[in-house]
Each structure stands twice: as structure tokens, then as C-alpha cells.
Amino acid sequence: MKKLGYLGPPGTFSHTAAMQYAAENDFQPVCCSGLETVFRQIQAGLMDAGVVPAENSTGGTVGETLDLLSAVEGIYITGELLLPVHQHLLVRPGVKLQQIKKVYSHPQALSQCRHMLQEQLPGIPVTETASTAAAALLVSAASWPLAAAVGSVSAAENYGLEVLCSDIQDSGVNNVTRFLVLGRKKTVTSNPARTSLVLAVKDRPGALYHILREFAMRKINLTRIESRPAGNKLGDYIFFIDFLGLDDDPAVQTAITEIGEFVLWSRLLGSYPVYREPEEIESDSSVLMGGEVNLSNIREKIDLVDSEIMHLLTIRQHLVDEVARFKVGKTKIVDRQREEEIVSRVRELAAENNLDPAIVEKIYRLIIRGSVLRQRELISL
Numbered sequence: 001m002k003k004l005g006y007l008g009p010p011g012t013f014s015h016t017a018a019m020q021y022a023a024e025n026d027f028q029p030v031c032c033s034g035l036e037t038v039f040r041q042i043q044a045g046l047m048d049a050g051v052v053p054a055e056n057s058t059g060g061t062v063g064e065t066l067d068l069l070s071a072v073e074g075i076y077i078t079g080e081l082l083l084p085v086h087q088h089l090l091v092r093p094g095v096k097l098q099q100i101k102k103v104y105s106h107p108q109a110l111s112q113c114r115h116m117l118q119e120q121l122p123g124i125p126v127t128e129t130a131s132t133a134a135a136a137l138l139v140s141a142a143s144w145p146l147a148a149a150v151g152s153v154s155a156a157e158n159y160g161l162e163v164l165c166s167d168i169q170d171s172g173v174n175n176v177t178r179f180l181v182l183g184r185k186k187t188v189t190s191n192p193a194r195t196s197l198v199l200a201v202k203d204r205p206g207a208l209y210h211i212l213r214e215f216a217m218r219k220i221n222l223t224r225i226e227s228r229p230a231g232n233k234l235g236d237y238i239f240f241i242d243f244l245g246l247d248d249d250p251a252v253q254t255a256i257t258e259i260g261e262f263v264l265w266s267r268l269l270g271s272y273p274v275y276r277e278p279e280e281i282e283s284d285s286s287v288l289m290g291g292e293v294n295l296s297n298i299r300e301k302i303d304l305v306d307s308e309i310m311h312l313l314t315i316r317q318h319l320v321d322e323v324a325r326f327k328v329g330k331t332k333i334v335d336r337q338r339e340e341e342i343v344s345r346v347r348e349l350a351a352e353n354n355l356d357p358a359i360v361e362k363i364y365r366l367i368i369r370g371s372v373l374r375q376r377e378l379i380s381l
Contacts, residue, residue, distance in 0.1 A: 077181070087132075097165070200230060
């Protein structure tokens, strides 16, 4: 039977997610000591797949998972699943709330229950552990009984603890963790699908804006963007982007090609089915990226491009206004040499992009004429 790695020990939410995925896809869950172990075992061929936590609706991103996705070569995201997470305060039998002197749990679990712990156990120190199950094991095995763990019912059952307080997560019943399924090969899927991309942005003004713009112009729906330190120097970051659609969709391929100018490197982490509850499968078609291509779709994209052109013309006019301030008190407003340099450059760009240079020149001469008139108006004020 195929092996599925997960972050142990038994009783973690990763264990629950792994059990759910294994039952549906004929895998044998295998406990691993850490997230990096899951990645390395898959990379080495000792595991066929793995389930790792990616983000929580309350606690946010699992940074270690993102770091490993960017660092470990040959690993792809092949699926995702959403797991409702119910955190409980676990104690040894008979221990009361007012007796608790210390709380143990995983950083994500502690983050998800921050308000409750502050209100109900003010001033009580908290200690981070490798997992919620490790916290439960620690409390059950410690010689000092007046401690508590934040974890699942499964962890309580596994380690002989009682649930003292139920559902202590700050977001109530809406606390959900997204898990990623990993493998050594890209999965073959169809829409509705999600694609994950990791990239390093060049250090230049507007680089990230231009990257996001390429997706927006093609109406590609970004569902998440996260940054993580690149590990080189302060201020260097890499970005993780999730979007709806397949990596072989023409619009996606074009967007990824166009962002090449603004990135140092990029890597597709995989396209995989969007997780949906069973009752959603028949009715939910809203996550399709583009749907059927027709005249209306194309005109909508043209309208989006026109809006972008107007935005850029507005930025250009603001820059022209700054130029006018430098020309106050000078007799020469028009710089013919500069104008011809602009025209020559845009004609070259037009030819490179299969546009008519003569038409582009006419457009830019109108823009230049308008800029000159604008400067004269500002200088005469």
C-alpha cells in the first residue's frame, strides 16, 4: 500500500487530515517527526505522498511549510483539503481551571486560542511544542500534574487526558486549517483547479505591482499571496501566489511569461483540484477561471486594458506636472530632442511587439502635444 507521511505524533490535526485523505485515496498513514522529515522522505522516495498544514483561518500561514516548499526540489502540490479545527483545553483527570500553572501547545494552536487563554488563564505561562499531540503527551507524562495542553479530542483520547474547556479557539466554529497534499509528480487535473507559484521579485520600483497586474489583466483570480524572508539579507523576500486555473491554461502561461522581466526566478509548485465538500461538487461551478471564451469575455478584457491605459496616462500626467515645476522661470518649454528620443523609442517598442510603428508614433505625438500644453498652463499660473 502507498505510504502517506504526516506530522506526528498520533493525535495531531495533521494526523486527522492524513487519516481522512488516506481513507479516501487508499494510503497508509505514516507518522513523521517533523515537517521537514515529511518533505525529505517524499523527495527520497521513501514516502509516496504527504499531508502538511499550510494555513489556518485564525492563526495564519504555517511558515515552515512555505519555506520547505521553496527549498526542497522535486516536490509538487497535488491536492488540498480543508479541516475544521476544534481546539480544547486538555488536562489530567481532576485538574481544575484555577489550578493550572502552565499551558503547552503548538504555536499555531496557541495563536488560535490567544484571547481565551488571556481571559481565562491570565498570567499563566505558555510553552510551545512541536505539535498539539506532543503537548498532550508532555502533560500526560509529566511528574507535575498542574499543566494543560491545547489540542484535539483525539489527542485527549490518545494520552488519557480530559477535555476541561471545549472549542476555545477565538473564531468559534469557523476555525479551519488548509492542508496540502504533496508528491513527486505533478498531478493531472481539470478545472476547477488551483495553481501555486513561488517567485523572487527583482529589486526595482513597481516590480510586484507589474507581476500582479499581469494576472489582473487576464482576469486570473488570485486566492492568496504570502511573503517569506528569502534568507539572504534583511528586506529580501520571496512570494507565494495561489490562483484559480491550470498551469497550462493559455492565459496563465502568458501571464507567467510576461512576469519574467520582473522576477529573479520562479517555480510552479503544481496545479491541483480545488477542495470542495461532497455536496458542493455537483452544484459549484463558480471557481472556473475563465469559462467559455466568447465575444463578451474578450470585450471585458479590452475594457480592463483600457482602464489600465487610463491609469498609466494619469501617472504620466502627474510626472509631466513635476517636470513643469522644474521649468518655471525658464523660457524654453519644448525640448525637441527629448520628444524625438521618445518617438524613436516607442517606434522600436512597437516593432518589437508586432504593432504598427506609424500608428504608435501618431498616438505618442498627441500625448506629447498634450503634455506641452499642460506644462504651459501650469507655468503660466
